Amino acid sequence: MHPEPSETNQGPPPSSLPLSELIYIVQAGRIPNALLFYGPRGSGKQQAALFFAQACNCRADNDRPCNICASCKKISAGMHPDMIFLGPAENKKMITISQIRDMGGIIASRTNEAAFRMVCILHADLMNPQAQNALLKMLEEPPGRTFFILAAEQTTPLLPTILSRCRRIDFQALADHEIKKLLCTQYGLDPGTAHILTGTAGSDIDQALRLSGLDKEGTNWKMLRPWLIKEICLFLTAPQHQSAFKSLDLSRLLSARPEYVHDAMAVIRTVFRDFCILKYMPDKIVNLDFLSTFKDISVMHSYSRMLTWMTLFHETEKRLESNSGTRLTLDRFFLSLSLFK
Template identity: 30%
Template sequence: MSFNRIKDQHVAIKLLRGIVCADRVPSGLLFCGPYGVGKRATALEFAKAVNCRDSKDDACDECLSCRKTMHGNHADVIVVRPVSKSRVIKVENIEDVIERTMFRPFEGGRRVCVIEDADRMNEAAQNHFLKTLEEPPSQTVFVLLTEWPRLLLPTIRSRCQSIRFGALKLGTVADIIIRENEFTEEQAYAIAALSRGSISRARDLVKKERRAVVLDMVHRLALGEDPLLVSEAFAAHIQDTEKAIEQAVKKEARQEADNDPAGESGPDTEAIESLVAGLVRGELFEYLVLFDAWYRDELVFGVSRDTQLVYNRDYLQKFKTDINVDKHAAKLDGIRETWKYIERNLNSQRVFRDLFFLLAS
C-alpha cells in the first residue's frame, strides 16, 4: 500500500519519494491541484514515509510509527483544517499549531503539520504562519494543501516547494464509483467524465440531485415546454437549495457561538450572508458545468457520432440527433456568458431565465 495506493499522481509521488529517500525534507511543501484528486491522502502517506522505521523512500505500514499515523494518533503528525462552516483558518488555529512545534518531535523523527485548504487562512493567519516559515522549527515540515495557491501570500509560496497534482483518469474515478455504488459501467463512466477527474465531485454527483435536475430541465426544453415555466421550476429548486444552505450555516454559527461563550460578539450576520451567497454561487457553477456538458455532448455526438467522446453516455438515447451546429455553439456561448454574470453577482434568476430562452431556441 503506502504511496502505491495513490492513483494517477506519478510525478508528485516520484518527487516525494526522492525527498524522503535523500532525507532532504524542506520546511514547507505546497501541494497544489484540484479538489478530490488525492492531496490529503498523499500528505498522510508522506507523513508516514518520513517517519517510517523500516522503509527508505516509502511507508511500510507495519512499524509502530506507520500504524500510529494511520490511526491518527502519532504525536508528531498534526492536521489542521478549517473547522466551521465559515471555513476560515484563523490566527488562533495557526498559533495552536506553532506552539506544538516549539518542542523537538516527541517520537524522535520528524514533525509533519498538514494544513488542509491552506488558502482558507485569513490574512492574519497567513502573516503569522509566514513568520514561522521564515524561521522554521527544526525537524518540522509544513505541508500546505490548496486548490487555489494564488490566494496564499507570494512570500509563503516562495518559501515552499510546490508539488502539482493533476486530475484523476476517467477509469480511476469510474472504478471507485463502481466499487462504492451499484452502478453500471456506463453510468459510472458518465459520472466520472462529468467529474473532470475529481473523486470528490464524482461522489457529490452520485449523492446530490443536481444532475437529475439538469436532465429534467434539458428534456423539458427539448420537448418544447415554455422556457419561462422551466426557468420558474429551476428558480424554485435553487431557492430551496439556498434555504437549506442558509439553515445549515446558521445552525453551525449558533453552535460555534455556544462553544465559545467568551466570544464577545454573536453570529456575524454579514459574514453569514456573504458565506451563504458564496455557497449558492458555487452550486450555480456546478449546475452550469452540467448544462455545458449536456449541450457540448449533443454537439460533439451530432458531429462525430462517437460515443467515446460523450460525457453523458448513459443518456445517449435522449440526445437530439438533428442538431443545428451554429445554434448549439451559441447555446454553449450563452452558458459561458451566464457563468460570467454569476461571477459578477448579477441576479441569478434573471440570467438563468435568459439562458433558458436561449437553450429553448
C-alpha cells in the first residue's frame, strides 16, 4: 500500500546517502508536502529524489523501489510524465517567476499515472525572490497527491517561510572510493574508467555520472577527454613561437561550446595535477593511459614551472566561477601558459 500525503537514468543512490530517513517516511505513510535536500554539489541529491519518487510510486509492496515495475523503470529513465524537474533555464543564472508559474499550470491538473507526483527544484537556492513567493503559495496549498523536493547547496538565499514548510534532510559529500564503487557495482563500469571518472569529478557524483555517458544529456566525455589531453600536450611541447597561436585556437574551440567548459576544466585540472605528482607518485595519477606522454613532457619542464601551471589554472577557475567572460578568461589562461613553457 502506498502512503497517503500529509495535510501540511539512474540506479539507486549510494548507501551512504540518507536513505534510511526517506525509507522511514515511506514506511510511516505520510509524505510531507515539501522536503529540502541540503548539501554540497554532487552529493547525490538528485539520485535521492529519484529514489524517493520511485519508492512512493513503486507498484511492488516494498519500502524500496523494485526497479522492475513500469513505474520504477519510467522514473529511472526520466520518462515518467508526473516527475517534474525544474532548474535555471539554459544560460541563465536564476530560476524565475515565469518558470514557477508554468510549473504551477502543469500541476494544477490531475496526475497522469503516478500515485504521487514529484516536483523537484534543482538549485532551489537560485530562485529569485519573486519565484520564491510564487512557490510559497503552492507549498501552502499544494495540489493533491503532489510533493515538492527543493535541492539546495545553501539555505541563506531561501525565504524563512519556505524553509519552515520543508522537512530538511542533510547530505554530505561522498568519498572517492564510494563513488568508484558505485560506478563499478551499480552502473557496470570497468575499474579503469571508474578510476578516471572519480579522479576527474572528485566528490561530485552528478558530474561523474554525466561524464560516464550514463546521463544522455551529458558531455560526450569519451571524445572530449582524449582530444583535450592531446591538445594540451601538443601545446606544452610546441615551439615557443607557435604556442600563442595554439593557445588562442584551443581557447576558441572550448569557448564555442560553453556547456562543455565546466567538464573541460575538470579534465585540464587532472592533467596539471598529474604533472605535479608524477615525479613522486606515478601510480596515483588520474590519466594512467597517458603516463608515457606525461613522463616525456615532465622531462622538458621544471617542477616549479608545473606548479605555476597549477596556480594559473586555479586563478582561471575562480574567474570563470565569478562569471568573467569565458572566451576572454580562457584566452588569458592559455596565453599565460605559453609564457611559462
